[in-house]
Amino acid sequence: MLTERLVQVHSPLGPEVLLFQALQGREALSQPFELQVDVVCNTPLLDLRSLLGESLSLEIKTPFAVPRFLDGRISAFRLMGKTGRSDRFYTYRATLRPWLWFLSQNMDSRIFQEKTVPEVLQDVLGRYPFAWESRLTQDYPRQTYCVQYQESDFQFVSRLMEREGIYYWFEHRNGAHTLVMADDVGQHAAAPWLSELPFVSPDRVAHPDVEHIHAWHPYEQVTPGRYATADYDYCKPGASLDATRSNPAEHALGDLEVYEWAGGYTEPQHGEHYSRLRLEALQAVRSQAQAQTNARGVAPGYLLSVRNHPRPEDNRDYLVTQVDYDFLDVGHTGESGMASHYFIDFLVIPSSQPYRPLRRTPIPRTYGPQTAKVVGKSGEQLWTDQYGRIKVQFLWDRYGQANENSSCWLRVSSPWAGGGFGGIQLPRVGDEVIVDFLGGDPDRPIAVGRVYNASNMPPWNLPDNATQSGFLSRSKDGDPSNANAFMFEDRAGQERIWLHAERNLDTEVEGDETHTVDGNRTTVVTGHDTLSVTATRTTTVQDLETETFNSGVVRTVIGDLVETIEGEQTRTHTGDVTRTVTGNVTDTLTGDLTRTITGEVTHTVTGDVTDSITGTRNSTQTGDYTRTITGPVDYTVTGDVKETITGDVDLTTTGNITDTLTGNLTKSISGPVDITAAAGVNITTPSWKVNVTGIEKWWIPHTEKVTGFRLNGTISSLDAWGIRAQGYLVNFQAAVMKMDHSAFKDEKAYAAIKTSAVYLGKQAVRVGSSALRLAKSGLHIFF
Numbered sequence: 001m002l003t004e005r006l007v008q009v010h011s012p013l014g015p016e017v018l019l020f021q022a023l024q025g026r027e028a029l030s031q032p033f034e035l036q037v038d039v040v041c042n043t044p045l046l047d048l049r050s051l052l053g054e055s056l057s058l059e060i061k062t063p064f065a066v067p068r069f070l071d072g073r074i075s076a077f078r079l080m081g082k083t084g085r086s087d088r089f090y091t092y093r094a095t096l097r098p099w100l101w102f103l104s105q106n107m108d109s110r111i112f113q114e115k116t117v118p119e120v121l122q123d124v125l126g127r128y129p130f131a132w133e134s135r136l137t138q139d140y141p142r143q144t145y146c147v148q149y150q151e152s153d154f155q156f157v158s159r160l161m162e163r164e165g166i167y168y169w170f171e172h173r174n175g176a177h178t179l180v181m182a183d184d185v186g187q188h189a190a191a192p193w194l195s196e197l198p199f200v201s202p203d204r205v206a207h208p209d210v211e212h213i214h215a216w217h218p219y220e221q222v223t224p225g226r227y228a229t230a231d232y233d234y235c236k237p238g239a240s241l242d243a244t245r246s247n248p249a250e251h252a253l254g255d256l257e258v259y260e261w262a263g264g265y266t267e268p269q270h271g272e273h274y275s276r277l278r279l280e281a282l283q284a285v286r287s288q289a290q291a292q293t294n295a296r297g298v299a300p301g302y303l304l305s306v307r308n309h310p311r312p313e314d315n316r317d318y319l320v321t322q323v324d325y326d327f328l329d330v331g332h333t334g335e336s337g338m339a340s341h342y343f344i345d346f347l348v349i350p351s352s353q354p355y356r357p358l359r360r361t362p363i364p365r366t367y368g369p370q371t372a373k374v375v376g377k378s379g380e381q382l383w384t385d386q387y388g389r390i391k392v393q394f395l396w397d398r399y400g401q402a403n404e405n406s407s408c409w410l411r412v413s414s415p416w417a418g419g420g421f422g423g424i425q426l427p428r429v430g431d432e433v434i435v436d437f438l439g440g441d442p443d444r445p446i447a448v449g450r451v452y453n454a455s456n457m458p459p460w461n462l463p464d465n466a467t468q469s470g471f472l473s474r475s476k477d478g479d480p481s482n483a484n485a486f487m488f489e490d491r492a493g494q495e496r497i498w499l500h501a502e503r504n505l506d507t508e509v510e511g512d513e514t515h516t517v518d519g520n521r522t523t524v525v526t527g528h529d530t531l532s533v534t535a536t537r538t539t540t541v542q543d544l545e546t547e548t549f550n551s552g553v554v555r556t557v558i559g560d561l562v563e564t565i566e567g568e569q570t571r572t573h574t575g576d577v578t579r580t581v582t583g584n585v586t587d588t589l590t591g592d593l594t595r596t597i598t599g600e601v602t603h604t605v606t607g608d609v610t611d612s613i614t615g616t617r618n619s620t621q622t623g624d625y626t627r628t629i630t631g632p633v634d635y636t637v638t639g640d641v642k643e644t645i646t647g648d649v650d651l652t653t654t655g656n657i658t659d660t661l662t663g664n665l666t667k668s669i670s671g672p673v674d675i676t677a678a679a680g681v682n683i684t685t686p687s688w689k690v691n692v693t694g695i696e697k698w699w700i701p702h703t704e705k706v707t708g709f710r711l712n713g714t715i716s717s718l719d720a721w722g723i724r725a726q727g728y729l730v731n732f733q734a735a736v737m738k739m740d741h742s743a744f745k746d747e748k749a750y751a752a753i754k755t756s757a758v759y760l761g762k763q764a765v766r767v768g769s770s771a772l773r774l775a776k777s778g779l780h781i782f783f
Helices: 099-105 117-125 153-164 268-283
Strands: 007-010 019-028 031-041 055-060 068-082 090-097 108-115 132-135 143-151 167-173 176-182 196-198 213-220 226-230 243-246 257-261 287-293 303-307 317-328 341-350 370-375 391-394 432-437 445-451 468-472 485-489 496-500 681-684 708-712 722-724 730-733 743-753 765-767 772-774
Touching: 007 019, 031 068, 031 099, 068 099, 068 176, 090 099, 099 153, 099 176, 108 117, 117 132, 117 143, 117 153, 143 153, 226 268, 243 268, 257 268, 391 432
Parallel strands: 132 176, 196 303, 226 257
Antiparallel strands: 007 055, 019 031, 019 317, 031 090, 055 068, 068 090, 068 167, 108 143, 167 176, 213 287, 226 243, 287 341, 303 317, 317 341, 370 391, 370 432, 432 445, 468 485, 485 496, 708 743, 722 730, 765 772
């Protein structure tokens, strides 16, 4: 009868189709179970494939009213053959595994960013239509970057849980099982069908229907007593991320230390967290007990109380961590020589001892660099941050959208990276870069190089220009014609360096700068050219220098300007020349000075003018000569003055004229001399001698008694202390006056002196309205 069987099979084939025969397998914390279940059927014609992936449940009878279930998904199903000697039954073997195991049958690569591990587990497990439950109680750090790389979903979630100290077990029911995740022993409870077991010594006979422990083997083992770890955060390179957790055992060598570099964290508090988890995982098996029982309800993940053991300290609550099943039921086959049995071996740890899974699942390794495409925000050609990092789209990432969220920030290797100095050349969006991984860990990518491809070809045509090397950039948002460039041409006979600035070229030299050009140099500036030299400037040209200014030259010299020309200087001006000097001008010439002016010359001097000539000065004037002087004029001549005038000389002055001579005055006049004085002529001299060869008429109008006088004769001599004609035009005063003449005539109206020796006329002496001037022959008298 079905009610008499201890194990009943529930399958998609319906009740009583498959009958239980045997069970072997293991179920443990943080391990997907594997159960080999033998069932018998009265037909060998079952469709084996149709049962794959389906649920098969074993309902196990317990002494309590609540049965225990073992449920799994059929991962393999095989026909074993006839059952013993029976021709009625055929044995089939079903391999049962949890639904979590089926996650080991795929492989994927994907990237998770800015998520905690429970959130990543939610994303992965949530894609499957199976039951799971989170009983996590702790806070979990957010993972900036977490990669599932060429591994199954099962491997991925297993290593994440192992890293974070999360463990799991399965709770079974008819037709299904639930994955339960926990991080604290406080989340465990006793099973409804079994809460405690007594210990019965093997040397005592126990009733077979009474569930008990008949073998109990507690043991202690050496585990590390301290765990130390460290890591490095390039965003805080000076921060210490060392962390240590210590819980030494009370025995010799109980403080052995495990040190692990690269603990996988960037905050000190996370280092403390992970060091605690690692030590708890290593010490989870420090105290254990292995036991055997006939209790069919023992299951991992549940608490179990042990009593009646002769060692008092062993009578306590335990957490069941592993169960090995060995069931055999031959009641329905009637096989002779075989007996049914239900053996269970299990492991427990004290319920007060934290449990953490060991990190058994290896981190996938990249085993070398790979390439990726640089990506960024839509419409941006450059996408970076303060560290010069980039985002990439990995070729294996089929979920990435090739945008600024496709990866974490990747540092870019540079041939020189110092503190505020070094080299930088950021990869652009669309570039293909070489990415390696620190320690081979896919969670720690770093860009180490760049490569060309058919879409991004080199800047110079190859192999034709294989002798060219250098750099050619691209203006942001520009086309191929917008670039800065620095190129070396190493072709024999054509060697050159090409430097191109798309817009501005700024050069800064804090020390000396030396340029040596063995050949020609050509500089073309289409805009303005500004040169600022704060110290001295020396320019040396060994050969001819030619300067051409097409639109004028403006020179401003704040200090002195010294020009030394050892050869000839020729200046040609086709336009006007304006020269403004606010200070003094000194011209020193050791040779001759010749100036040729075809137009007019105007000199305006608001101050004094001094000419000092140590040699002869010749001035030739072919046209008119006009000088206007508003102030006094002083002439100082230390040598002789000779003026030759081929035309008339007309001197007009509105003031007085005074001539002062320290030597003799000699006038030689070949023509007549006319003197007209409108207000009289005064001559004061200690001696006056006039040699006259002839006397002509000389009228002196007067309004008084004498209207003039006349002297006739070839020689006239007048000796007197003084002669004065009171009220007349002429007044002679002298100590001696002598006139030699041949005739003297006094008339009331006039006096005339006619002489052939002295003639006062225009050629030598002229008396005007207010002045007497003896000009052009050497003597000027002003009064």
